[in-house]
Amino acid sequence: MVLSSLYMATLEILKYPDPRLRLVAKPVAEITDETRALVESMAETMYAAAGCGLAATQVGVDARIFVIDTAGEDE
Numbered sequence: 001m002v003l004s005s006l007y008m009a010t011l012e013i014l015k016y017p018d019p020r021l022r023l024v025a026k027p028v029a030e031i032t033d034e035t036r037a038l039v040e041s042m043a044e045t046m047y048a049a050a051g052c053g054l055a056a057t058q059v060g061v062d063a064r065i066f067v068i069d070t071a072g073e074d075e
Helices: 033-048
Strands: 053-055 066-068
Touching: 033 053, 033 066
Parallel strands: none
Antiparallel strands: 053 066
């Protein structure tokens, strides 16, 4: 798995029928600072899109990573 060392605050969310959405994501062997930066950018992207979950595949990264927010509106 190769992750870009620089992530911006929000990432582009891929839309169907982008073929990258059909790729099988690879396991994450080690949590690095780069992985943490990706997760932070994914969370910012999810909130900017008013979503409740986002997978790394949806932002063009072939890693088994996802973010989710299960809190209610008043939490």
